[in-house]
Amino acid sequence: xxxxxxxxxxxxxxxxxxxxxxxxxxxxxxxxxxxxxxxxxxxxxxxxxxxxxxxxxxxxxxxxxxxxxxxxxxxxxxxxxxxxxxxxxxxxxxxxxxxxxxxxxxxxxxxxxxxxxxxxxxxxxxxxxxxxxxxxxxxxxxxxxxxxxxxxxxxxxxxxxxxxxxxxxxxxxxxxxxxxxxxxxxxxxxxxxxxxxxxxxxxxxxxxxxxxxxxxxxxxxxxxxxxxxxxxxxxxxxxxxxxxxxxxxxxxxxxxxxxxxxxxxxxxxxxxxxxxxxxxxxxxxxxxxxxxxxxxxxxxxxxxxxxxxxxxxxxxxxxxxxxxxxxxxxxxxxxxxxxxxxxxxxxxxxxxxxxxxxxxxxxxxxxxxxxxxxxxxxxxxxxxxxxxxxxxxxxxxxxxxxxxxxxxxxxxxxxxxxxxxxxxxxxxxxxxxxxxxxxxxxxxxxxxxxxxxxxxxxxxxxxxxxxxxxxxxxxxxxxxxxxxxxxxxxxxxxxxxxxxxxxxxxxxxxxxxxxxxxxxxxxxxxxxxxxxxxxxxxxxxxxxxxxxxxxxxxxxxxxxxxxxxxxxxxxxxxxxxxxxxxxxxxxxxxxxxxxxxxxx
Amino acid sequence: xxxxxxxxxxxxxxxxxxxxxxxxxxxxxxxxxxxxxxxxxxxxxxxxxxxxxxxxxxxxxxxxxxxxxxxxxxxxxxxxxxxxxxxxxxxxxxxxxxxxxxxxxxxxxxxxxxxxxxxxxxxxxxxxxxxxxxxxxxxxxxxxxxxxxxxxxxxxxxxxxxxxxxxxxxxxxxxxxxxxxxxxxxxxxxxxxxxxxxxxxxxxxxxxxxxxxxxxxxxxxxxxxxxxxxxxxxxxxxxxxxxxxxxxxxxxxxxxxxxxxxxxxxxxxxxxxxxxxxxxxxxxxxxxxxxxxxxxxxxx
Numbered sequence: 001x002x003x004x005x006x007x008x009x010x011x012x013x014x015x016x017x018x019x020x021x022x023x024x025x026x027x028x029x030x031x032x033x034x035x036x037x038x039x040x041x042x043x044x045x046x047x048x049x050x051x052x053x054x055x056x057x058x059x060x061x062x063x064x065x066x067x068x069x070x071x072x073x074x075x076x077x078x079x080x081x082x083x084x085x086x087x088x089x090x091x092x093x094x095x096x097x098x099x100x101x102x103x104x105x106x107x108x109x110x111x112x113x114x115x116x117x118x119x120x121x122x123x124x125x126x127x128x129x130x131x132x133x134x135x136x137x138x139x140x141x142x143x144x145x146x147x148x149x150x151x152x153x154x155x156x157x158x159x160x161x162x163x164x165x166x167x168x169x170x171x172x173x174x175x176x177x178x179x180x181x182x183x184x185x186x187x188x189x190x191x192x193x194x195x196x197x198x199x200x201x202x203x204x205x206x207x208x209x210x211x212x213x214x215x216x217x218x219x220x221x222x223x224x225x226x227x228x229x230x231x232x233x234x235x236x237x238x239x240x241x242x243x244x245x246x247x248x249x250x251x252x253x254x255x256x257x258x259x260x261x262x263x264x265x266x267x268x269x270x271x272x273x274x275x276x277x278x279x280x281x282x283x284x285x286x287x288x289x290x291x292x293x294x295x296x297x298x299x300x301x302x303x304x305x306x307x308x309x310x311x312x313x314x315x316x317x318x319x320x321x322x323x324x325x326x327x328x329x330x331x332x333x334x335x336x337x338x339x340x341x342x343x344x345x346x347x348x349x350x351x352x353x354x355x356x357x358x359x360x361x362x363x364x365x366x367x368x369x370x371x372x373x374x375x376x377x378x379x380x381x382x383x384x385x386x387x388x389x390x391x392x393x394x395x396x397x398x399x400x401x402x403x404x405x406x407x408x409x410x411x412x413x414x415x416x417x418x419x420x421x422x423x424x425x426x427x428x429x430x431x432x433x434x435x436x437x438x439x440x441x442x443x444x445x446x447x448x449x450x451x452x453x454x455x456x457x458x459x460x461x462x463x464x465x466x467x468x469x470x471x472x473x474x475x476x477x478x479x480x481x482x483x484x485x486x487x488x489x490x491x492x493x494x495x496x497x498x499x500x501x502x503x504x505x506x507x508x509x510x511x512x513x514x515x516x517x518x519x520x521x522x523x524x525x526x527x528x529x530x531x532x533x534x535x536x537x538x539x540x541x542x543x544x545x546x547x548x549x550x551x552x553x554x555x556x557x558x559x560x561x562x563x564x565x566x567x568x569x570x571x572x573x574x575x576x577x578x579x580x581x582x583x584x585x586x587x588x589x590x591x592x593x594x595x596x597x598x599x600x
Numbered sequence: 601x602x603x604x605x606x607x608x609x610x611x612x613x614x615x616x617x618x619x620x621x622x623x624x625x626x627x628x629x630x631x632x633x634x635x636x637x638x639x640x641x642x643x644x645x646x647x648x649x650x651x652x653x654x655x656x657x658x659x660x661x662x663x664x665x666x667x668x669x670x671x672x673x674x675x676x677x678x679x680x681x682x683x684x685x686x687x688x689x690x691x692x693x694x695x696x697x698x699x700x701x702x703x704x705x706x707x708x709x710x711x712x713x714x715x716x717x718x719x720x721x722x723x724x725x726x727x728x729x730x731x732x733x734x735x736x737x738x739x740x741x742x743x744x745x746x747x748x749x750x751x752x753x754x755x756x757x758x759x760x761x762x763x764x765x766x767x768x769x770x771x772x773x774x775x776x777x778x779x780x781x782x783x784x785x786x787x788x789x790x791x792x793x794x795x796x797x798x799x800x801x802x803x804x805x806x807x808x809x810x811x812x813x814x815x816x817x818x819x820x821x822x823x824x825x826x827x828x829x830x831x832x833x834x835x836x837x838x839x840x841x842x843x844x845x846x847x848x849x850x851x852x853x854x855x856x857x858x859x860x861x862x863x864x865x866x867x868x869x870x871x872x873x874x875x876x877x878x879x880x881x882x883x884x885x886x887x888x889x890x891x892x893x894x895x896x897x898x899x900x
Contacts, residue, residue, distance in 0.1 A: 356795040358794065358795055377799070380797070381797045385797075388796065389795050391791070393788060396787060396788040398792075399789045399806075400894050401810045401892065401893055401894070402806070402807075402893075403893075410798065411797065414797050414798045414799070457792075
């Protein structure tokens, strides 16, 4: 096969400086085997990747973006999925019918891939150094000593703090961001021509995401690697892409340069997709004024602390405590939404669990006036009618073996609130309430889409007529368009039933949309709290400011200030037995806007 | 109503599925398994009527002139054993012992192991420490020693053997069930159940046990062939069924010295054990799939 292919039908764009594409995908079609024959899941995808270009594959779940990446890497799960038509040309060479042995030589050296979850893509029982040198030795003719020198250089290149020490560490000793740096270092070890990054920042906190995106952009610029970035986040797209392919249900909807896509999308779908993206700063101040004068307090939390003991030593005694939550106080009124924001490990989910009495805690939690600490299971039953929870992953929070109708009925049965036809009427009403068809009651969770499953979870939470719903990242696992619908449902329920929400989220734009008040958590303590407009519009604490500035803005014209973060890790929440971290003192900025005084 | 709400896939929306037994018969694998189990059960129940010879009779013409067992022929379909007894008759009567061992011993150990594992896994804390340490202790205890002790206390019988096997085998089951329960308990849907106020029994029986079914089925059916042979060992030590009462295990034991000259004596009862284990495994496997709604419509 000749490398000289006439390029007249390939879409040549302005992004290309050199006319020869590095990677060309032509008419790629993939089918998966199902009981009723082959089903086309990727339908005629064509694009070309120029050297030095960042191409984003954007789309919602099931759009086939990861499948495209797998096909290029030769990692399709055969024989379940196979390429039925099309070509994948890497520098003119077709990869579709390459043998596994041939492919292996290509991976890492020509095409490399970064996966979403850095913890699972690293081997937990090998040191970082071993994992990097392993790739080098496998693909390059170098000695072990040279390889470990190269590994050190790579770690320095991905801007890892104290790289010498990291070489000897294991993945669990590193933070998520550092792990992803290691994964990037491994991917870049053999200087591939093409780097495929499949949602590389989705599992990371926003501030870490900003750093990793920076890093990928810098490395790409320097080495001239072409990058295919797969993401569902239009903010990330705007930040990093040169060109964008919007995909939907296996079809290529639109291919345009990034500015054109955002300024002037050519398809209806792209317009809808962009419209559904929650944007920080888009909520008009008048809209969220939503006055809640003199309503009853539903939840009162005073000095809530949660500690997890860390045992160790010869006698397995408690040596340290993880201070997951440290003296947190807040209250929520009827019909109000309080958002807890913060990065992973800041203790926001732990607070939610404490509210649900799912773990032991210190301090006081009063739900509807009733203190919940130390109650027996029987007395807790009464409290639990008032507070229910919606989890992040609706699939994981439903019993996969049980029909969803039965699951929604369960709380009613457990609390002895209904039986017989009354029960089925009540369940039917709940299904209607959350916008699900009645015949859905007899189905199992796997037969629904993500958004529908979350509706089932909401129906189950509503069954007991609670006053408060703890929503723990309840839309983070959903596609943006579905996310908007679920948020709308939650808002509607709040209006009709006067529900209060404790809305736990890391997504600032969503928080701005739904919340009346916000509390920012850092290392288990509240560092800033107040009305949503004040905290998000006029952040006082440095951490809140950093958090907000890290949020990717879905607008390519918007230039984010380069993100600088001190190299030291996040404040540790581990403290020796008997000691406690310094209590953050809050100062008032008026209108109930409080923030912690900063040290120094 | 939203767009997505209407697009629920229609594939598995048929109402009630047919009865479990019907479904077992519809699958070729499990139908075969059911037939095999039925055959073994019938043999065991009607043994005294259908055996062509007395299984313990040692007729003069049961051996060759040289005193060797007779190979399978028209008179003795499966030949005769080292004492000239009809192998087919012994196999049919032996089905009684082996079936009891296979079903009762494994069933008992499955129940015991599941109970211990689930309790320790779900409640954790002190109960887990106590139960799992005890499990480890039992795991380290030699099975034969335990059997001999029990035999010394009680009168040797088939039931003692079943008890001993159950007491030896439950530990593996307990370990497997324990780890699975631990990880299940941390899953969101169990947390959701607890947070809506469901009591421990409800959570365990309605939400934890159904998920353990596949491990329990696989573990207990895989145990069948080993336990049938273990019974032979125990009987040999004088704990279990006493000669001349046959069991599939002891037919193999008695005749293994003749393996090179009369291979059928070991081969045929071996195949019988294999078929029994296979039959339960096929049925158990199918049962697991039928009871799992997430697999509905996916089997070939």
